[in-house]
Amino acid sequence: MKITCRLNGKEVLFNTFADKPVSELLYEHSEVTSIIPGCRKGTCGNCIILLDNEPVLSCLIPAFRIRDKEITTFEGYAKTRFYLDVTRGYEEAGIQPCSYCYHAKSLLIESIIQENISPEPEDIINVLSVNRCSCVDEKDLVKIVETAAKYRRRRRVRRS
Numbered sequence: 001m002k003i004t005c006r007l008n009g010k011e012v013l014f015n016t017f018a019d020k021p022v023s024e025l026l027y028e029h030s031e032v033t034s035i036i037p038g039c040r041k042g043t044c045g046n047c048i049i050l051l052d053n054e055p056v057l058s059c060l061i062p063a064f065r066i067r068d069k070e071i072t073t074f075e076g077y078a079k080t081r082f083y084l085d086v087t088r089g090y091e092e093a094g095i096q097p098c099s100y101c102y103h104a105k106s107l108l109i110e111s112i113i114q115e116n117i118s119p120e121p122e123d124i125i126n127v128l129s130v131n132r133c134s135c136v137d138e139k140d141l142v143k144i145v146e147t148a149a150k151y152r153r154r155r156r157v158r159r160s
């Protein structure tokens with residue numbers, strides 16, 4: 001079946017099976033390198049995308065569900081000014097993330113601070129628990145997100 005959607009701001013057409021996982025579609029797409037095959041069953045959390053601005057595990061989403069939707073992968077998000085807040089969060093927390101979870105985690109952090117500009121530690125840990133990370137402990141994860149949220153609040157005050 002033919003499915004059109006918007007991927008990182010551009011209209012794209014997929015010719016695919018209706019039930020093919022979106023993670024596989026994206027893995028095969030030439031402009032997406034952040035989605036790599038992981039567990040394919042919703043446990044590693046490395047296939048996170050934003051679907052109409054909501055974080056979802058793309059390996060659990062069949063292709064037909066993205067018809068006429070807006071998909072943002074890390075490639076699209078990293079071009080936005082908001083990504084800078086996340087990178088500052090990592091920098092100020094003194095965390096050098098590895099590439100294993102970074103793309104998915106960045107999108108999750110963005111979704112947390114979009115939802116609540118002053119998130120509570122338990123909410124941060126709860127959302128980020130979707131994404132397995134073996135390098136960064138919970139305390140540092142909270143610090144990263146709280147710092148990113150701080151920069152987002154400043155941005156809002158400046159309205160930029």
Ligand code: FES
Pocket residue numbers: 023037038039040041042043044045046047048057058059060
């Ligand atoms: S590939 Fe592991 S959760 Fe999707």
Ligand code: FES
Pocket residue numbers: 096097098099100101102132133134135136
């Ligand atoms: S930073 Fe290495 S797995 Fe998360």
